[in-house]
Amino acid sequence: MLDIQRVLKAKPKPHERAEAVRLDTPWTAELAEGTPLCEHPRPQFARSGIDILNGWWDVAFGPKPEGSPSIDDHPTFDGKILVPFSPEAPASGVGRRLEPNETLWYRRTFDIPELAGKRLLLHFEAVDHACTCWCNGKQVGTHEGGYLPFAFDITDALVGVSAEIVLCVTDPSDTGTQPRGKQKLQAGDIWYTAQSGIWQTVWLEVVPAAHIENVRMDANPDDGALHVRARTAGPDGDFYVWLLDGGRLVAEACVQTENGVAAIDLPVERPCLWSPDDPYLYSVQLAFGDDSVRSYCAFRTVGVERDAAGTPRFCLNHNPVFLRGVLDQGYWSDGLLTAPSDAALIHDIESARRLGFNMIRKHIKVESDRWYWHCDRLGMLVWQDMVNGGTDYSSWHTSYKPTLFSWSWTRFPDDTPKHRSALSAGDAAMRKAWTDACMGTVRHLANHPSIVTWVLFNEGWGQFDAAAATKAVRAEDPTRPIDATSGWYDQRCGDYFSIHNYFRPLEVLRDPAATPRAFVLSEFGGLAYHVDGHSALELDYGYETYANLDELKTAVRAQLAAAEALESKGCCGYVYTQLSDVEEETNGLLTFDRKINKLVKE
Structure with missing residues (x-):
């Protein structure tokens, strides 16, 4: 039975976006030293002879050119930015948004290391969205895609003992159709501040020619x-x-x-x-x-296998493991998409563990490689989402219809032109960009043992051809199960029948597929409490808001117990929303600044 009162309370209300209060995390003070995130960015593929280029760079904003940018287009560099934080993040020291009709320029110099016949690679762990790079005035490469790492060989551009890097970035944010996650120029409710430019580590690596x-x-x-x-x-x-x-x-x-x-x-x-x-x-x-x-x-080994009673279950090393998951957006009050330190990454993983979770669903974001390394060594299971893209999402198709009519969850094909357009995936260029990013994500993260499931589409955001996408991912990585459609618009493919349930009594639903898959409650909860002095905005959003912490604790524990009880009825696991507050969302178990754990605060 749909809880209409809860639905009406949770419906987003039109409002003006207020200015966010600056919230420091416990690690913000470390950034004053100007050398953030100085650990090796790739623990799973590590060489000696690297140089981290994070720190203060020159920065400037300029108009977007008609064609490809030229290094001669750069405006006067009149400011500084703390890399790897986006200019929109408080930690960057900029506090300014890159508009879709602008360019964002970076510049810094570095001492050229001894090469002796070797090559020098310039690595960017993530730049949102499109960039062109020059070294000593010579163009060394271009890249599109805001969430995956890339590198340029800059050896042939090196002269003398020092070199200058210039980077030009453009980002249409949600005026474009590219994969962008939960970023939105008009942030609010479940959508977050749009970010641009460098937002993960930049580093140099010396490699032999062979x-x-x-x-x-x-x-x-x-x-x-x-x-x-x-x-x-x-x-x-x-x-x-x-x-x-x-x-x-x-x-x-x-x-x-x-x-x-x-x-x-x-x-x-x-x-x-x-x-x-x-x-x-x-x-x-x-x-x-x-x-x-x-x-x-x-x-x-990981997979979906039948237990002794014939029920499909998630299995690790061929043994059923009940997944106690928590949704993790990976946003921070000081760095937004970028964690303020390596210790901050560890803090969130260990906090999830202390709260009783054995799995984190990394939601609509590819995290820094070090986060997965910490999950590998600490033993945290990970469900990895792909980053969504598409045109403006239809509130009717992605929210209102599936909320009101549960029958729609399994009766909306995603492989027709009409339905692709309804799900904001009508643009062929968008579909190619999403597919390229999806396959790139699988290749980039495939060696991490902590990742135990790929999640392809979420709540119909830019969804298309889920069955074909499942087949392609399965061919690239046959070792992991796939959650093809998390939430609704199931296409009878993948290894899970994956449902989001915020407004109905929790239950295990009958799988519409001919061959039963494991049932998973892949989102539920969303219970909110605004902690004064630890929330970015006076506004707050959640699926149900509580007046005090005691009421919140009681309600959260009741929800988790109800989800836990589904195991005996055939559920293989759940994902509670969510680990931390994010901007207007105050439905986290931790506050946005990570200073308060709402379930343990006295």
């Missing part, structure tokens, strides 16, 4: 082997892999690359299995010519 470009690892305990597939640059040669357990050599192998590709299968007898209770990691050393890379892996 080097390892990337590696894919599958540590499979079922066949007792570590499967390694690598791509190399330069002439073919010997490729080495060593597997170590606490410094003890477990296995080693060497093969000759063929056309820049190496494939090695290392037998491993009785490997120790990775789990949340024992997140056991093996060290991996890779070598090719003069190149050496440090990595790690974990032996574990």
Whole structure:
């Protein structure tokens, strides 16, 4: 039975967006030193000889040119920005939004390291959305896509002992159709401040001319082997892999690359299995010519299997594990999309664990690689969302209709031109951009053992051809289950029948697919409480608001208990909304500034 009163209370109300109050996190003070996020950005693919370029850069805003930007277009650099924070984030020191009709320019110099015949790569972990880069006035590359890392080889542009980098960025935000997550120029309710430009670490890396470009690892305990597939640059040669357990050599192998590709299968007898209770990691050393890379892996299997009663369940190492998940937007009061420090990333994971959750659903965002590394080593399961895109979302199709009419959850095909347009996916360029970003996300994160499910579409936001997308992701990564449509507009594909339920009694629903999938309550809760002095805005939003903390605690615990009770009825897990407050949303278990845990505050 639909709770109409709760629906009406939760309906977003038109209002003016107030100016947000600056909220410092416990890590904000560290940013005054001007060297944020100085740890190695890629613990799973690490070399020595890197230089982190985070810190104060020159910045300027200018008009957007008619065609491609030229370095001669840059305006006078009249300000400073603390990289890697977007100019919209308080931590950046800028406090200004990049408009869709503007360009954002960055500049800094660096000392050229000793190369001696080696190459110098300039890495950007994430830049939103499109950028052009010059080194010493020479264009070295362009990139589109706001959530995935990329690199430019700048060696041939280097002269003398120092070099200058200039970066030009444009970002249409939600005036475009590109994958953008929950960013919106007119933020409010469940939509957050639009951000632009560099928002993850920038760094330099020295590599040999012949080097390892990337590696894919599958540590499979079922066949007792570590499967390694690598791509190399330069002439073919010997490729080495060593597997170590606490410094003890477990296995080693060497093969000759063929056309820049190496494939090695290392037998491993009785490997120790990775789990949340024992997140056991093996060290991996890779070598090719003069190149050496440090990595790690974990032996574990994930999938949907039937339990003894025949009920489909999420299984880890072939054992059913009930998923106690929490939704994590990955937003911070000082850095917005960017965590203020590595310790802040750890804090959120450990807070989720202390609250009783064994899984985090990373919502509509690709996090920094270090966040996944911490989940790997701490034993936190991750459901990874793809970043949504599309035109303006129809409130009727993505919110009102599915809220009022649950029958619509399974009766709206997404593979017709009319329905694609209804779900804001009518633009072919948008569909290609989403597909490219989806496949790029899978390739980028595939080696992390903590990631146990890919989530493709959420609540119909830019949804299209979910069955085809499921097939493509399955071909790229057959080792993980897929939640094809989280919330509604199920297409009878993927491994889960995935439902959001904020306004009805919690229950397990009958799967409409011919072959039953695991039922998951992939969002529920959203209970809100505004903590004075720890909320960014006087306005607050949630699916039900409480007058005091005691009432909130009682209601949250009752909701979690109701979700827990679904396990015996065939549910494989749940995702509570949400880990922390974000701007107007005060339905977090932690405040936006991470200073108060609402469930434990006395």
